[in-house]
Structures are given as structure tokens and as C-alpha cells.
Amino acid sequence: MIDQPAWPTQLLLVDAGNTRLKFKLIRERAVKELRAACGNGEAAPRKQQVIETILEAESVSFANAELAEADSSRHLAAVSVLRDFLADQRHLVLVSSVAPSAVVTLLQRSASEGNGVVELARVKQDAMGVSMRYGAIGTLGVDRWLGMVAAFQRVEGAVCVVDCGTAITVDFLAADGVHEGGLIAPGFSTSLSSLNMADSLKSAVRVVALEEAGADLKSSVNRQERLGLSSAKCIFHGVDRMTVAFLDSIFSQVEFAKPPCQLLITGGGWPALAYAPLVNYRYVQELVFEGLVHAWVAGHTEPFPQKP
Numbered sequence: 001m002i003d004q005p006a007w008p009t010q011l012l013l014v015d016a017g018n019t020r021l022k023f024k025l026i027r028e029r030a031v032k033e034l035r036a037a038c039g040n041g042e043a044a045p046r047k048q049q050v051i052e053t054i055l056e057a058e059s060v061s062f063a064n065a066e067l068a069e070a071d072s073s074r075h076l077a078a079v080s081v082l083r084d085f086l087a088d089q090r091h092l093v094l095v096s097s098v099a100p101s102a103v104v105t106l107l108q109r110s111a112s113e114g115n116g117v118v119e120l121a122r123v124k125q126d127a128m129g130v131s132m133r134y135g136a137i138g139t140l141g142v143d144r145w146l147g148m149v150a151a152f153q154r155v156e157g158a159v160c161v162v163d164c165g166t167a168i169t170v171d172f173l174a175a176d177g178v179h180e181g182g183l184i185a186p187g188f189s190t191s192l193s194s195l196n197m198a199d200s201l202k203s204a205v206r207v208v209a210l211e212e213a214g215a216d217l218k219s220s221v222n223r224q225e226r227l228g229l230s231s232a233k234c235i236f237h238g239v240d241r242m243t244v245a246f247l248d249s250i251f252s253q254v255e256f257a258k259p260p261c262q263l264l265i266t267g268g269g270w271p272a273l274a275y276a277p278l279v280n281y282r283y284v285q286e287l288v289f290e291g292l293v294h295a296w297v298a299g300h301t302e303p304f305p306q307k308p
């Protein structure tokens with residue numbers, strides 16, 4: 001554990017995923033509220049205050065820079081947005097990253113130009129009520145861990161976290177915070193692109209995806225009985241049914257869990273599925289951001305680059 005840094009003027013939260021980089025800015029006024037809720041910085045934060053501050057924070061929309069693998073010019077485009085944004089502020093950049101380390105290095109470089117510092121979340125075996133049982137703890141994705149941390153602070157009981165992005169990840173925590181285990185499956189777009197399709201077909205599938213997103217709710221045909229009469233529709237419905245069948249298997253595990261278990265869904269891929277499960281759930285688009293703040297306040301982030 002490290003000494004907690006002084007409270008910054010503003011907090012920039014960064015979720016560097018496999019495909020995209022997501023930012024959320026907690027402005028000065030909200031940081032002050034958070035600080036007050038956390039006492040002198042040593043006490044545990046009032047969890048609800050953290051949640052509300054994150055939910056209310058403006059700016060999710062200001063930069064959702066697309067990251068393309070092996071395309072650092074796009075990384076740079078994202079980072080230049082940060083650079084403009086962070087100039088002359090005493091800011092702290094909290095990062096969750098499962099992206100290549102070059103991404104974090106770029107973030108750090110631009111943050112330091114603006115007199116800011118970067119702290120990286122790292123998976124901890126036992127922290128904030130959550131206990132990991134992964135064999136090699138360093139191999140667990142920090143985004144999954146932060147999602148579990150945030151979910152447990154919200155629910156304070158058994159919970160299943162489903163994160164829909166490049167991958168669909170599933171993690172179950174028991175009521176005592178012990179990680180029972182998880183699943184990693186390809187996300188919707190990942191499954192689509194894993195088929196070796198001609199480029200013309202790829203764009204046809206994209207068009208179908210857009211049409212279906214709107215037509216879905218109106219259609220009288222059960223989603224798990226839909227068939228295609230074109231290559232694009234066959235592919236789209238194939239991947240859709242595979243994804244939904246996978247999710248349904250998770251949801252029935254939650255439904256019949258004993259003792260009962262709550263369901264928290266996160267990730268930008270969920271709304272795109274336009275899918276209503278039969279179990280009760282809550283959708284929180286930015287669970288990773290909540291987890292980041294909890295982890296920082298509790299001293300579970302580390303300066304980047306690490307001090308020698």
C-alpha cells in the first residue's frame with residue numbers, strides 16, 4: 001500500500017480497454033465533495049458519495065477515442081485531447097488499463113506535461129472486502145477486479161458482474177466477497193469479426209446490425225428462433241443467438257443462485273444488444289470508474305511509472 005497522495009484539483013478517470021479508451025472527468029467542485037465525504041483522506045469514503053459523484057460527473061462524452069491496435073497515431077489523438085484538457089491544473093489521472101503498456105506511457109507523458117500525475121490500479125488479493133482466488137493474480141484483468149470492487153461496495157452481498165465490451169466477462173462474488181470465479185467470452189463485435197469474411201460481407205453485416213437494432217423490439221419472431229435469408233442476416237442472427245444464449249445461461253445461474261445473488265451489468269456493449277433478461281438487474285455503464293475511485297481512496301493504486 002502506498003501513501004495516499006494529496007487531493008488533486010480534478011480527477012481524470014481512464015478506462016483503457018482492448019478496443020477503446022474511455023475518460024471521465026471529476027471536476028473541482030465534485031472532487032471537493034468527494035474529499036469532504038472521505039474525511040481527511042484516511043477514513044473510508046462514504047460509498048454512496050463516491051457512486052453519486054461518479055454518476056453525476058460531466059464529460060463522459062468529451063472523448064471516447066477509438067483505439068486501434070498497432071496504430072499509435074490514434075492513441076496520440078486521444079492523448080492530445082487529454083493534454084489540452086489538463087493543462088495548468090493540479091490533476092490526478094487514475095488509470096485502469098488492459099491495453100498495451102505503451103498506452104499508459106503515452107497518458108503519463110501528456111499528464112506530466114500538464115503538471116499531473118498518473119496512478120495505475122493494480123489487482124490486490126484482498127482489498128475493500130473482496131478476496132481473489134485467482135491462481136496467478138497478476139493475470140486477472142484489472143478492469144474485472146475494479147468492476148467487482150465497485151459492485152461489492154454497492155451491493156454488500158453476493159453479486160454477479162457482467163461486462164459487455166470487446167470481451168464479455170462474468171464474475172461471481174459470494175456474500176462474503178470471495179471471488180467464486182468467472183468467464184471470458186468474445187463480445188458481439190469480436191465474434192462477428194472472428195469469422196473470416198470478405199470485406200463486402202463485413203459492411204453488409206454492419207448494415208444489418210444497425211437495422212436489427214431498431215427492428216428488434218417490433219419483431220414478432222422470438223429472438224432465439226430468428227433465421228436469415230442472406231449471408232449477412234445468417235451471420236448476424238448466428239452471432240446474436242450465440243451471444244444471447246450465453247448471457248441467458250449466466251442469467252439463469254443468477255436467477256437460481258442460493259443464497260440469492262444480485263446482477264450488475266456494465267459496459268457499452270450492453271445497450272447495443274437491446275436485450276431484456278427475465279431476471280432483475282441494474283445496468284451501470286461505468287462500474288470500472290467507480291472501482292477506480294474506491295481503489296485510489298483505499299490506497300490501492302500505484303504511481304506510474306513506478307518509483308525505483
Ligand SMILES: Nc1ncnc2c1ncn2[C@@H]1O[C@H](COP(=O)(O)OP(=O)(O)OP(=O)(O)O)[C@@H](O)[C@H]1O
Nearest residue numbers: 017018019020165166187188189267268269272273
Ligand atoms: N449490434 C450490436 N449488438 C451487440 N453488441 C454490439 C453491437 N454493436 C456493438 N456491440 C458491442 O458493443 C461494444 C462496445 O462496448 P464498449 O465500449 O464497452 O466496449 P469496447 O470499448 O469496445 O471494449 P473494451 O472496453 O474492451 O475496449 C463493442 O465491442 C461490441 O462488442
Ligand SMILES: CC(C)(CO)[C@@H](O)C(=O)NCCC(=O)O
Nearest residue numbers: 018098139140141143144167184
Ligand atoms: C478479459 C479482458 C480483455 C476484458 O477487458 C481483460 O479483463 C483482460 O485482458 N483480462 C486478462 C485475462 C483475465 O482476466 O484472466
Ligand SMILES: [K+]
Nearest residue numbers: 017143163165
Ligand atoms: K471493458
